[in-house]
């Protein structure tokens with residue numbers, strides 16, 4: 703196989719593509735396996751026989767639970783541990799996500815997502831009240847990995863504006879049904895400014911989400927509660 707990797711040294715502005723030959727161990731290998739296997743080589747050499755630096759990328763859970771390994775795989779955002787080489791042809795191109803500043807190789811700085819959550823101030827000041835109905839919604843929203851794949855395909859998200867995209871809307875959905883009325887008033891204002899006003903409802907984010915979160919259902923519910931004041935009872 704031919705593995706093309708868009709690379710950039712730390713603190714450099716210049717990117718380049720480096721190509722590696724790779725003999726698959728088996729067809730079930732994930733993209734993350736490939737990256738780890740390349741780095742495990744005693745001496746990493748590119749397709750021209752030139753010595754190459756180890757590839758920088760992020761990983762943690764290796765089982766689609768943490769979002770650390772999000773990157774562009776043949777141009778489409780996804781988790782390196784959630785996609786197998788059998789899904790692709792003989793060439794796989796790996797690039798860092800484009801909506802965030804590149805730190806090194808495939809590592810990007812996604813701190814804008816945390817900053818957006820801080821801006822929204824979505825937290826409890828009092829006891830949360832959870833019912834079975836609310837619990838189901840909160841659980842669904844809590845599955846958000848903060849991977850940023852949805853932001854990559856969102857036409858309205860950019861690091862320069864206040865719209866959080868679904869990476870902010872999902873954590874907001876997580877708590878919006880559990881707030882008391884005073885807290886909800888504050889959060890509703892933030893939700894309106896940082897989510898509702900900026901979202902064009904094109905729903906490009908729905909299909910790309912690697913956690914398959916029911917984004918549309920959660921969005922409809924949060925809009926009803928925070929914007930249209932249809933407070934869920936019981």
Ligand code: SF4
Pocket residue numbers: 855856857858859867868900901902903904905906907908
């Ligand atoms: S519905 Fe469209 S505008 Fe709204 S977050 Fe998803 S991709 Fe972005």
Ligand code: SF4
Pocket residue numbers: 769845846847848849850851852853868869872910911912913914915
């Ligand atoms: S909504 Fe999905 S795609 Fe977006 S950050 Fe959460 S898990 Fe990732």
Ligand code: FES
Pocket residue numbers: 760761762763764765766767768769770771772781782783784
């Ligand atoms: S390493 Fe955690 S989602 Fe891929």
